[in-house]
Amino acid sequence: MRDLFTLSVLVSTVAAGIRLATPYLLAALGETIGQRSGVLNLGVDGVMLLSAFGSYYVVLRTENLWYGFLAGAVIGLLMGVVYGVITVVFEAEQGISGIGIFLFGLGFSDLLFEELVGTPTPLKVRLEEVAIPGLGSIPYVGDAIFQHNPLTYLAFALVPIVTLVLFKTTFGMNVRAVGENPQAADSLGVSVAGVRFIAILIGNTMAGLAGMALSLGLGIFQPNLTQGLGFIAVALVYFGAWRSRGVMVGALLYGIVASLVLQLKTRGIIPLEASDLGAMAPAVLTIVALVVLARRIEAPAALARPFSRH
Amino acid sequence: MSKKVVLKLIGALAALVFIAAACGSDDAVDDAVDEVTDAGDDAVDAAGDAADAADDAVDDVTEEAEGAMEEEEEEEGDADDGDAMADAGGNMLTVECGETSSFPAASEPVTDLTVAIVAPSAEDDLAFTQSMVDAVTALGIEPQLTTSTFVVEEAAAAIRGYAEDGIDVVIAHGTQYGGSLEEIAPEFPETSFVWGTASETQGLDNVFAYTPAADQGGYVLGTVAAKLSEAGSIGMVGPIEAGDAALYVDGFVAGAEAEGASVNVTYTGSFGDVALATEAATAHVDAGSDILTGSAQHVVGAISVADANQVPWFGTQSNQVSLSPDLVVASQVYHWEVVLTDIFSAIEGGTLGGEVFELTLENEGLVIEFNGCFELDEEIKGGVGETIAGVVDGSISTGQ
Known part of the structure; x- marks a missing residue:
C-alpha cells in the first residue's frame, strides 16, 4: 500500500485518469447542450464509433492528423444532421431514435472496418502529448496535468466555454428556454426547431471529437472500440446536473477511479480474486456519488419531448 | 458482395427501420419493414447466386491450380515449400522476419461438411476469434461467419439460424454461448455443435467441447520472459479471470x-476495452516492468504501449507480430485445426458430440512462435525445447 502513495504513482494515477476522462468529457459536454435544449440523444456511442473509425481510417491512409480531425468532426456533424432531421423535423420519439442511431453506428463502423481495414493496424502518427510551455515543467503537477494531447486540453477548455455559451449568450438562453418551455419560447418568436437543431449539431460534433480522441489517442481502432462509453457520457450529464462543471467532475471522478483501480491491481493491493469487483468500482462509485451528492436540480422540463405547434 | 456483407447491411437497414418506428405511423413502419425484408431477401438471393457462380469459378481455378502445382512438384521434386518458417514444425518455430502467420493454406478441404463460426469479436482481431477463423481456413474450409456478436442473444440467434439452414457443424466460439447451446442443441439433433473454450459438453450428445491448455504455452513464455527481463519484473494485462485467459496468466x-x-x-474486467488495457500497460511500465504480456482482443492497446516504450511483448492466441514487428518476442498460437480435424472425422463417422478435446503442446495444437525480427539470445532460446519437453512429459508443473 505504501508504494501507492509515492508522488510518482499519484502523478501517474492522475495523468491516466485525465486521459481516460477526456472522451467522456467531450461527449458529455455535447450531450449537455443537447439535453438543455430538450433533446435526449442515446445514440452518442454510435456517433463516437463512426467518428472514431472515420478519423482512424483517414489518418491510416494519409498519415495526416489534421485530415483525421476534420473527418471525425465532419462525421459527427453529419450524424447530427441525421439525428436532427429524425427528432426535430419528423418529431420522432427520441429514446428509440437514439438507440437506432447507436445500433447503426455500432454495425456500420464494424462493417466499414472489416471491409476497409480488416486486421487492427496501429497508426504511424497519433495524437502526441504536448507540454504546455511553462506549466508542463512544474515538478509533478506539470507531469500530471499539463502534459496531455491537444484534444484533452480542448475538452477541459470547453468546460468554461460551454458554461459561458449556455448562461451568458442569447443563443444559450434560447437553448435553455426551448428545453424548459418550448411553447413559451415559440410564442416569443424563438425558433424551437432551429435552436434544437443547432444544439444537436454541436452535441454530435462533440461526440465525434470524443470518438476521435479515443482512436487517435490510442492509435488504433477495433470494432466496438467505445465499449459503451457513450452511454456513460449520457449518465454523466445527469450526474453533473446539466452543468458543464458538474459534468467535468463526474468525468474526472470516473476516469481517476478507473485509473486508481488499475494502479491498485498493478501493485497487488487489490487481490486477483477481487479483480472483477475492482473493475466495477468506477461505475459503482459514480452511482453512489450520484445518489448522495446530486443536487436537487431538475432536468430540463421538456427533455425528450418533441415540440409541435399543433 | 459476400453474404456476410449483405447481412451486415441488412443489420444497418434494420437499425434505420428502428428509427423509422420512432418517426412514423404503424402502417409506415410495416411498409418499411416489408421493404427492408424484401430487399434483404433479394440481396441474400443475389449473394447466393453470386456465391454459386464464385464456387464454380473457384472449382475451375482450383482444378487449374492443382494441375499447375502437380507440374511444379514434378519439376521441383521434394523441395521445401515452407519458406515462411526458419525452423518450422512441431510445437516451436521461428517465423521469418516480415512474416506474420504460420497457417498454411490447404489445397483442398479436409471435409465436405459445411461449417459456420459464431464468435464474439472481429475475425481479424489478432486474438481469440482470428485463431479459430485461421484454423478452419487452414483446413481448406470456407466457413460461414457471424462475428462481433457482442451480445449473447445475437450469437444465439446466429447459432439457431445456421442450424435451421442445415449447416452440418456450428462452431460456437465463446464460453459465454454455453447457456444458449443448452437450449438450442437439443432442438437440432442432426446438427453438431462445437463449443469452446469449455471443458465439458453439458451432457449434450451433439455438442463437442474444446479447450486450450494455455497454461502450458504460458509457462514456456514465462520462462523466456523471466530470462529476458533485466528488472525481474513483468507486467501482465488480462481481461477477466476466467477460461483460457486465466490459464495463460x-x-x-x-x-x-x-x-x-x-x-x-x-x-481489466473487459475483453475489449482498449483504453483500459492501454492504461494498465502504462501502469506496469511506470511500476518498473521491462517486459509486457497479455491476452484477449484488448491487448492491441497494451502492445502499443510496449511499442512506444520499447518494451518486449509476449502474445497468446494468435501471432501478434504485425502489431509491433520488432518487439513481439514470441506468441503462443492456438492451432484449433488439430482438434477440428479429429472432430470432423468423428462427425463423418456418425458421432455428433459428447467428447472434450484439448489443445496441448504435445498434440501441437499449441505452438510457440518466435519472431524472427526479434534478436533473442540463442542461449535463452536454446532452453525452450527442454522446457517444452518437461511440460509435455509432466516433469515440469505449470501450476494447474
Missing part, C-alpha cells in the same frame, strides 16, 4: 517465477 506466472522473476497481473 497462471502458467505464465508459474514459468516466470520458476526463473526468479515476478509478474504483476492486472485484469
